[in-house]
Amino acid sequence: MESPGLTCAPAIGRLTVDLVKQIIPCSEKDSFIQTRKGVVHMNELELKEQIEQIKKDPTYGNVVCRCELVTEGELIDAIKRPLGAKTLDGLKRRTRAGAGRCQAGFCTPKAMEILARELGIPIEEVTKSGGTSRMLLGGSKDRANTSQNNTQQCSTEQSSAKQDIIQQENNPPCNNPHCNTQSGMETR
Numbered sequence: 378m379e380s381p382g383l384t385c386a387p388a389i390g391r392l393t394v395d396l397v398k399q400i401i402p403c404s405e406k407d408s409f410i411q412t413r414k415g416v417v418h419m420n421e422l423e424l425k426e427q428i429e430q431i432k433k434d435p436t437y438g439n440v441v442c443r444c445e446l447v448t449e450g451e452l453i454d455a456i457k458r459p460l461g462a463k464t465l466d467g468l469k470r471r472t473r474a475g476a477g478r479c480q481a482g483f484c485t486p487k488a489m490e491i492l493a494r495e496l497g498i499p500i501e502e503v504t505k506s507g508g509t510s511r512m513l514l515g516g517s518k519d520r521a522n523t524s525q526n527n528t529q530q531c532s533t534e535q536s537s538a539k540q541d542i543i544q545q546e547n548n549p550p551c552n553n554p555h556c557n558t559q560s561g562m563e564t565r
Contacts, residue, residue: 413459416458416472417451417454419446420445420446420447430450434450436448436450436453437449437450437451441474441487441488442472442481443477443479443484444477444484445472445473445476445477447472447473449487451472451474452468452474452488452491452492453491453495455468455471455472456491456495456496462492463492463496464503464505464506464507465488465489465492465503465505465506466505466506466507468492474488485512489513500513501513501514501515
């Protein structure tokens with residue numbers, strides 16, 4: 378079936394329900410909720426409503442994304458609702474966190490912390506768009522070990538360079554045109 382767009386979606390939904398009813402006997406659920414709970418956007422509320430929301434849940438008072446004025450409470454709501462966000466892109470689509478002027482330059486670390494905490498996963502497993510699009514490769518101790526290894530390598534290279542300088546001072550270059558070394562020894 379080819380759909381000309383969103384305007385046909387309700388009709389396609391009703392057609393699909395009728396087709397499924399022909400195959401599987403089903404009835405409407407008594408506890409079905411027709412409309413879902415609205416998403417709270419703090420930047421769209423009046424000051425009085427913002428204060429009331431923060432009194433109900435103080436996380437709505439913590440601004441995470443300054444560009445789009447998205448709060449921690451909004452991010453938590455986006456993660457915990459049915460079919461909630463599991464990635465940074467999921468949070469961005471649901472709340473606009475990271476869609477502002479800085480393009481997530483300032484809010485990404487805090488958004489990652491909130492995602493990891495609410496999903497109960499290590500921060501290294503937080504992804505941008507799912508799959509293997511990890512944002513971090515390791516913890517700070519991993520970087521410290523790498524840095525320490527690099528420092529050791531640099532000090533070894535510096536020691537080698539110092540030895541070369543000392544050797545050159547003790548053995549001045551040879552003026553002989555047949556000489557191929559700095560030590561003054563002739564090679565043929």
